[in-house]
Amino acid sequence: GYYHTQDYAQHIGKRYNVDPNKFDSITQAMLTADGDPSDLDEARGFDDWEKWLEAHNKEWFDLDERKAIEWCEVDEIPEGEEIIDSREVFKTKRGKDGGILKRRVRVVAKGFQQTQNVSFAETFSPTAQPVSVRMLVSISVANGYELATADVSTAYLNAPLEKPVYMRPPKGVKDPKDRGRLLRVLLSLYGLKISAKNWHWKFVQKIRAFAGTAINIEFVIVT
Secondary structure (H helix, E strand, O other): OOOOHHHHHHHHHHHHOOOHHHOOHHHHHHHHHOOOOOOHHHHOOOOOHHHHHHHHHHHHHHHHHOOOEEEEOHHHOOOOOOEEOEEEEEEEEEOOOOOEEEEEEEEEEOHHHOOEOOOEOOOOOOOOOHHHHHHHHHHHHHHOOOOOOOOOOOHHHHOEEEEEEEEOOOOOOOOOOOOOOEEEEEEOOOOOOOHHHHHHHHHHHHHHHHHOOOOEEOOOEEO
16 A cells, blocks of 8 residues: 555664664665555556556557557457466656665566476576686786776566567556457567577677677676
């Protein structure tokens, strides 16, 4: 449910036996963010509904532009294919001072409903070991190299799926043609079991193409 910041601070303080008046500004920001709606129907009752609606519309527009999701008739779904649920995640993005920067909505799949060897096979997605990161930093320092970081917006959606995934629309989202259609997912939507794996291999392929030759170390370091 929805709490005002002060009410929610009292709620958390009582639950964990902490004086809510001693919460720092970061904790206060986190408490406020926890009051975000859980779905589109709930968001309609919020005072800032228009801002949530704008974020909702932007997310669906972006998914349509990238051809990540499309509506499909029920009889278009191949026999034996799993149909999973989906949801929208509503999040208030805040600055360091706790002030609201923007509202964000993301459509995610309930991938935990997928069955292995039916909807997917392997889900392996590597993570860099701390020793490998330290090694890269040491080599960079020793040779006077510059270190840089980068963030890829909606990274997973850059990777296509080997085969479509079918899912029901999130709560509160209606078929625009009112025909009870479902959603066909074509790109690695957040929440799917294989999205992280797909994105990793897509990224490695791009890096290899850019670098010309490459050697994989621990699957995540390309030289």
